[in-house]
Amino acid sequence: MDQRWTTSPPDQAPRWARWFVGAYLALFVICGVAGLEAWPLTGWRLFADARQARQPGFQAVTVDADGRETPIPFRDLPAGFRGDVQVLKGFAALPPARQAAVCQAWAQEVRARGGEVAELRIYATVSDVSDRVGDRGAPPVRTLHFTCHPRSIDAAG
Numbered sequence: 001m002d003q004r005w006t007t008s009p010p011d012q013a014p015r016w017a018r019w020f021v022g023a024y025l026a027l028f029v030i031c032g033v034a035g036l037e038a039w040p041l042t043g044w045r046l047f048a049d050a051r052q053a054r055q056p057g058f059q060a061v062t063v064d065a066d067g068r069e070t071p072i073p074f075r076d077l078p079a080g081f082r083g084d085v086q087v088l089k090g091f092a093a094l095p096p097a098r099q100a101a102v103c104q105a106w107a108q109e110v111r112a113r114g115g116e117v118a119e120l121r122i123y124a125t126v127s128d129v130s131d132r133v134g135d136r137g138a139p140p141v142r143t144l145h146f147t148c149h150p151r152s153i154d155a156a157g
Contacts, residue, residue, distance in 0.1 A: 057125045058088035059142065060106065064116040072120075077109050091122060091146065103148030120148040 012018075031041040061069040074084040087102060094102065107117040123142040131138035 051129070053128055053130050055127045055129065057127065057140065058085070058091075058145075059123045059125050059140075060084065060088060061121050061123070062107070062110050062115055062117045063119045063121060065118050069121065070115065072106055072110060073113075076113070081106070081109060088122065099146070100148070107148070119150070122146040122148070 013021075028041055030036070031038060060072045060074075062072060063069050072084070074081055091099060091102070103120050107120055110117050122145050124145050125140035125142050127137070127140040129137060133139075
């Protein structure tokens with residue numbers, strides 16, 4: 001066998017590594033041009049797509065005995081509570097018993113951290129990025145969808 005095909009000079013990467021890098025870069029370019037999302041290759045859509053001016057979302061808040069609302073600090077809660085976006089998106093589709101269990105778990109965790117919880121409220125929100133209050137974005141428009149009382153859940157919309 002001809003030795004020049006199996007070895008590389010000491011100052012070059014092995015031939016197989018150059019082929020691998022070349023193939024990877026070619027796939028990277030193809031995915032980018034075609035807009036394919038195939039991890040670890042990407043079409044960069046997550047970063048390049050324009051977002052709509054009106055962005056829907058959800059907000060969960062606790063309410064104390066005086067009626068003051070406080071957003072639930074999901075980032076400060078244990079890791080198991082950090083999927084709040086997905087849970088809030090699908091909250092309406094959950095059976096009532098599961099909705100009550102979710103609310104109870106959130107309330108218990110907030111109470112464990114010293115918060116007062118008389119009830120929980122779940123709002124649907126719409127943020128319009130073009131709305132401004134001074135030099136800041138306006139707060140989202142909120143619509144109450146659920147109220148979780150200690151023993152029941154009321155759907156508001």
